[in-house]
Amino acid sequence: MYLNYVNPKIGTLNDNRFSSGNLYPVVGLPHGLSSFSIQTNAHGQRWWYHPYDRSFEGFRLTHQPSPWIADYGHIVFMPSSGKHGMTNDQRWSYFDQEKELLTPYEMSYYLSRYQVDVKLTPTNSGAYIKLDYKKKDLNRFTIFGQDGFLYYEVMDAYTIHIKTNAKVEHTNPEIIEYVLIKTNQPFTFENMNNALSILFEESSVEIKIVTSFISHEQAYINYNRELKYKNYDQIKQSAIDIWEKALSKIEVEDQNESLKQVFYTALYRSLIFPRQFHEFDALDRPHHLNANLAKVFEGYSYVDNGFWDTFRTLYPFLSFYDPTLYKKMLTGYHNYFKENGFYPKWIAPNEMKIMTGTLCEVVMSEGIMKGFFTNEEAEEIVHALVKNAETVDPSQRFGRKHPNLYQKLGYLPNEIGSSVLSESLDYYYGDYAIGLASRKVGLNSISNKYLNQSENYKKLFDSKHGFLRSKDQDGNFNTYFDPFDWGGDYIEGSAWQCAFSVFHDIKGLDTLYNHKLSEKIDELLTTEPNYNVHMYGQEIHEMSEMASLGFGQLALSNQPSFHIPFIYAELGNIKKTNQLVESLVKKLFKPGYDGYPGDEDNGSMSTWLIFSCLGFYPMDPVSTRFVVSGPLFDRVTIHLEQGNFVIEKSKINLDTCKTHFDYADLIKGGHLAELIK
Known part of the structure; x- marks a missing residue:
């Protein structure tokens, strides 16, 4: 697989004084409407990932072109168990980088604090998330607004509508992103300050997320096209196939494996x-x-x-x-x-x-x-x-x-x-x-x-x-x-x-x-x-x-x-x-x-x-x-x-x-x- 040469962490060692790429790991499809990443430390609005961090603050729905331009339409999704932490410092969990999986088509973590396995695979405008809660406590999945307001409406025990005007570089008119969330298990919920926490009784949960910058109606169209009636493995295999097709358009034959890794990551x-x-x-x-x-x-x-x-x-x-x-x-x-x-x-x-x-x-x-x-x-x-x-x-x-x-x-x-x-x-x-x-x-x-x-x-x-x-x-x-x-x-x-x-x-x-x-x-x-x-x-x-x-x-x-x-x-x-x-x-x-x-x-x-x-x-x-x-x-x-x-x-x-x-x-x-x- 050409994907074996791709390392999304190449070029991610950065801060505002020195750049080694000024990149974050992107999990998404080529030119996709939405991308996902791991947020490890969001004390700053622009540099919220660091490759040496061992802290998981959530899956980040992101559109950031670079830290200098900054993010928009960004939301953080945090699986946890037990009591909710209101700040990043209160809610982050250690993860073992030796067990981390981070590729263009999937990311997977075990959150030690909450004893939950989490993984995500992307579509063009959304993602499929699987959660396996192992701790006997409240099984929680919290949606946090970032740099803007998070508006939400619980439609039924399986469906949530979200709107956000999140943008680091504020603009007039506002840019509204519409998010549809579908779960395979019924949930109850807790209202919080610019956040929504949903609670599950079941330990095995699947969540489908899809976005639109046009309307909730368009989000449903995107959902029906990308995620409805499809399981996690189908979505993951589709992402693998798309990336393999894209990367295999250039076939390199050379003994320099290191340069091939750099080359295909650049592609x-x-x-x-x-x-x-x-x-x-x-x-x-x-x-x-x-x-x-x-x-x-x-x-x-x-x-x-x-x-x-x-x-x-x-x-x-x-x-x-x-x-x-x-x-x-x-x-x-x-x-x-x-x-x-x-x-x-x-x-x-x-x-x-x-x-x-x-x-x-x-x-x-x-x-x-x-x-x-x-x-x-x-x-x-x-x-x-x-x-x-x-x-x-x-x-x-x-x-x-x-x-x-x-x-x-x-x-x-x-x-x-x-x-x-x-x-x-x-x-x-x-x-x-x-x-x-x-x-x-x-x-x-x-x-x-x-x-x-x-x-x-x-x-x-x-x-x-x-x-x-x-x-x-x-x-x-x-x-x-x-x-x-x-x-x-x-x-x-x-x-x-x-x-x-x-x-x-x-x-x-x-x-x-x-x-x-x-x-x-x-x-x-x-x-x-x-x-x-x-x-x-x-x-x-x-x-x-x-x-x-x-x-x-x-x-x-x-x-x-x-x-x-x-x-x-x-x-x-x-x-x-x-x-x-x-x-x-x-x-x-x-x-x-x-x-x-x-x-x-x-x-x-x-x-x-x-x-x-x-x-x-x-x-x-x-x-x-x-x-x-x-x-x-x-x-x-x-x-x-x-x-x-x-x-x-x-x-x-x-x-x-x-x-x-x-x-x-x-x-x-x-x-x-x-x-x-």
């Missing part, structure tokens, strides 16, 4: 987000809650995704790994535009309006370039992308910042605030994306405008200091500059991490460096990992992680550095990229609790690892080209819709092979060695 992580947020009505038609408007619309919807993180690797991966799913996601984002008037930036499930850029422009344009839309559909999307790029949103919730000023100057000036160089670079790549997509559908005037705008990064090159920097409105650089200053012009980094993000024109950037960009990357890798907290005012975890990695100023712990190792290959030196990538993977990714070098972020770092192991990388996703880096595994077979794509390390000569190949050739199947010889 599992890359299939959790974005979350499917649409639900199917009784006639199997998709509809969804728009959390920004508190209205229900027809069509697909996907949430829990930040495009700043995921445009680089996740969507290029999904475009060939699962084209059908990928098309549904893009359709969902266009639905978002039609409902809100703008494309999403960071949705969880409402617009979080964080990070730089409007990088859904890149994802949508990539879909056009890869042929996922008819010409008519693509033309509609291009006009929507132009609106997204040029329209001022009075609420400042959507779209680009100061689009008129950006187009007038060709950059965002530093008088308007922080991160303007990073923001401008994101806009340049968005412009390039719109330019390519509009050219593909024959909108040449739009294409010329946006492709020309994408070249404006050259205005911001400071040849004196050797970095891209911001300017003021008069076109002047600040006289003060320190490349080790974090913040200011840049987001989550300094010039060393953030000033090479010209994905669409690495050779043009090389020209600005007098064809010595490779030497500049050499310098980056050998410069001490020093940093100044500068505009942040305090050390942030990305600084600490960069200093810990051992690759100079290369902060692979964070997305702005993801492409930097592949610059050598982009400029013709595949072997140098291969050696660096192999060192990065070998040193920074491991099958332990500290398995990631920084925030994994919704599949973005996992798919970086996947590409690195496969031997190619989407430096410029919109172009549809992949740059070759050389595989790390002996042999890989990717089972694609049109045929198998085979990668054989021994048949690839990195000294003589081509540097690039195209998406269109990849999806036909065949052999990587033949494509690049």
Whole structure:
């Protein structure tokens, strides 16, 4: 079983000062509406799991994309016996980690304090729980509200309706989740403060839980489709089959068992987000809650995704790994535009309006370039992308910042605030994306405008200091500059991490460096990992992680550095990229609790690892080209819709092979060695 290689605890050793993934174990189905985990210590709202804890505070129904975005629709279910404990400190129980079972398809524990065996297996929007009470006392199952109100109605001795507005990052309008609970044994109940405790006389109890963000009526539809008339073993086997089918699409043959464990765990992580947020009505038609408007619309919807993180690797991966799913996601984002008037930036499930850029422009344009839309559909999307790029949103919730000023100057000036160089670079790549997509559908005037705008990064090159920097409105650089200053012009980094993000024109950037960009990357890798907290005012975890990695100023712990190792290959030196990538993977990714070098972020770092192991990388996703880096595994077979794509390390000569190949050739199947010889 490929599932035997997956360890949900990899990358779960974290706190707010240092990240080894910032992950929690996810028990759920790929892209499922709801996920479940174990809550071990919820003194903090955002870090409520730790792999060394021996304390069980309950099964947690969770939707948390990351601790920085935090949870919503979360509820804790705690089996116990005897007297009820009102706080986590009063009610937690020790569990033996040697007897713990924690997989993507099931988790199982024995709670020593209460002498109860508990286990859970997931469905798309819910779970099946089995309880075996061994202590002769009150058999209790308590449902706790978290960061919001828990409203409940006991319908009969087997059925409970719950509503919650739980959300750590509070929002207006509220996001309501509807939960249906069905038991196989009759219960009595006790009302408590923001909690409901149900009591059973029988010692063997089964509980079915299902959720909806639309209505209780929809929850019943989900229940009838997923859980009604099914037993625990059937649900568990279905979850196993779904995960096995997903993981087996990439077949790895290699003696390095440790790297295979890391690889398949990364594949599992890359299939959790974005979350499917649409639900199917009784006639199997998709509809969804728009959390920004508190209205229900027809069509697909996907949430829990930040495009700043995921445009680089996740969507290029999904475009060939699962084209059908990928098309549904893009359709969902266009639905978002039609409902809100703008494309999403960071949705969880409402617009979080964080990070730089409007990088859904890149994802949508990539879909056009890869042929996922008819010409008519693509033309509609291009006009929507132009609106997204040029329209001022009075609420400042959507779209680009100061689009008129950006187009007038060709950059965002530093008088308007922080991160303007990073923001401008994101806009340049968005412009390039719109330019390519509009050219593909024959909108040449739009294409010329946006492709020309994408070249404006050259205005911001400071040849004196050797970095891209911001300017003021008069076109002047600040006289003060320190490349080790974090913040200011840049987001989550300094010039060393953030000033090479010209994905669409690495050779043009090389020209600005007098064809010595490779030497500049050499310098980056050998410069001490020093940093100044500068505009942040305090050390942030990305600084600490960069200093810990051992690759100079290369902060692979964070997305702005993801492409930097592949610059050598982009400029013709595949072997140098291969050696660096192999060192990065070998040193920074491991099958332990500290398995990631920084925030994994919704599949973005996992798919970086996947590409690195496969031997190619989407430096410029919109172009549809992949740059070759050389595989790390002996042999890989990717089972694609049109045929198998085979990668054989021994048949690839990195000294003589081509540097690039195209998406269109990849999806036909065949052999990587033949494509690049």
